[in-house]
Amino acid sequence: MRKMLAAVFSGMVQKPALRGLLSSLKFSNDITCDIKKCDLYRLEEGPPTSTVLTRDEALKYYRTMQVIRRMELKADQMYKQKFIRGFCHLCDGQEACCVGLEAGINPTDHIITSYRAHGLCYTRGLSVKSILAELTGRKGGCAKGKGGSMHMYCKNFYGGNGIVGAQGQVFETYNMSALWKLPCIFICENNRYAMGTATDRAAASTDYHKKGFVIPGLRVNGMDILSVREATKFAANHCRSGKGPILMELQTYRYHGHSMSDPGVSYRTREEVQSVRSKSDPIMLLRERMINNNLSNVDELKEIDADVKKEVEEAAQFAATDPEPALEEIADYLYHKNPPFEVRGAHKWLKYTSRS
Structure with a gap:
């Protein structure tokens, strides 16, 4: 250690080695975090209200959410440049949902979703390059350029379907899964709006975690990745232990409109969107937690941001130039x-x- 320190002060150690040494000296390995208690339905106990977050986990979650955020912003830009056509639903603002979900299950578990699924595509293992190339309809896309935003697939992920569960079909599925005690986690990503109507204007009851009736439910802070992670672990254990299905409502928020044809400001104010960004943005909350608890610092996170920007820009260049399928x-x-x-x-x- 003395030789290494001497080398540091004499300028002999290269930057990566120096960064690694300093990190091991000044950062905490893990911290214990308090998280918001979930609202419970037909459950005697729920997920824990505190959890351990390691430095490695925090860095991984931060980078993953930043990749999804920047990828969605790049998709927005490429759509406006007409590289992307057709339907496109962006999930920026909801990053804690997909990243927290993946952190709470196994890679061998199966996920079925509707649209607004670019983030889930990435957390399930698809590269930014293959996702953006699919959006632009190129051969290098994850579905060979034939699916687009609403039809992306990879191993154990059957997502991007264009059909959203109609009310009757959802309740029939709830009933069947309860009858057969199927190991299903039903997830409602409640981003507070339908296509253009606030939930409290459209539903007499907005307790979506209770709408499985005989199915137990959780209402979760979907803007906090640790809340989503712990709730998902709890739900997965519930299913794996043979107790049947469970329903999770993740309270989150989308920054973009419903689709690219929706500016997203005719039914809500710009001030509302900005208020959510400034008070409960999922990336900001994790960033603050990391810095305030000595899991990282501003300089290290800036390096991650720069690396993410480079990755997304290179993927966008590929998506704009890769050949279309014959x-x-x-x-x-x-x-x-x-x-x-x-x-x-x-x-x-x-x-x-x-x-x-």
Whole structure:
């Protein structure tokens, strides 16, 4: 240690080694954090109200949420530049939901979602490059450029579906899962608005965590990644122990409009959005927790921010220049491991071959 310190002061140690040494000397390894108590329904006890956050976890969560935030902002920019067409629903503001969810389950667990799923695509293992390339309809996209924003998939992730559960279908699913005691976690990402209507204007009761009726429920602070993580762990243990389904309402907020055709300010004020950004932004809350508890400092987080910016910019460049899929490949991948077969096109003289 004395030789290393001497080398530091003499300027002999390279920057990465110096940074690693100083980090080990001045930062805490872990901290105990208080988190908001969840509202419970048909449960005698809920998730803990305190948890341990390690430095490694904090850095990982911070970087992941920053990647999702910057990726969504880049998608917004590329849509306005007409690189991205069609439907596109952004999840900036809701990063703690997808990152906290992934932190509370196993990689082998399965996730099915509707749209506004770019963040879940990333936490499930897809690269920024493959996500942005899918948005621009390029061959390097995660669905070969054929799915776009609303149809992205990867291992154990069946997401980006364009159909949102209609009321009747949701309640039928709740009933079936309760009857069969299925190990399902139902999640309502309550971002306070439908397409353009506030929840309290559309629903006589906004206690969405209670709307599974016979299914136990949790209402969670969806702006705090640790609250989401601990609630998800609790819900997963509930399911794995054979107790059947559970419902989680994550109270969160979207900064963008419902879709790219919605400016998001006709049914809410700019002041409201800014108030959420300044008081309960999920990245800001984690950043403050890390700095105030000596898990990191401003300089280190700035380095992460710069690295994230570089990664997203490079991915965007790829997504703008990668070739589009060839027309003759339009019918490929209709089935998995299926022998090639002929598919008729828009008229009977136009034929394609589908390959797995």
